[in-house]
Amino acid sequence: MEVADAKRLKALEAENAKLKKMLAEQMMDVATLKEMLGKNF
Structure with a gap:
């Protein structure tokens, strides 16, 4: 080489x-956002 x-x-x-x-x-951010959205609905 x-x-x-x-x-x-x-x-x-x-x-x-x-x-x-x-x-x-980015994957951690997405997982966090999904978790936050799941708790609000």
Whole structure:
């Protein structure tokens, strides 16, 4: 593996981790909203 490939892989892994965190946060927000709406109806 070339140095450039390793750097690109590291950047993609960091981006993937960031996106996974964002997805988890959004899923938590949706679950919270669903719970709140369920209690109000």
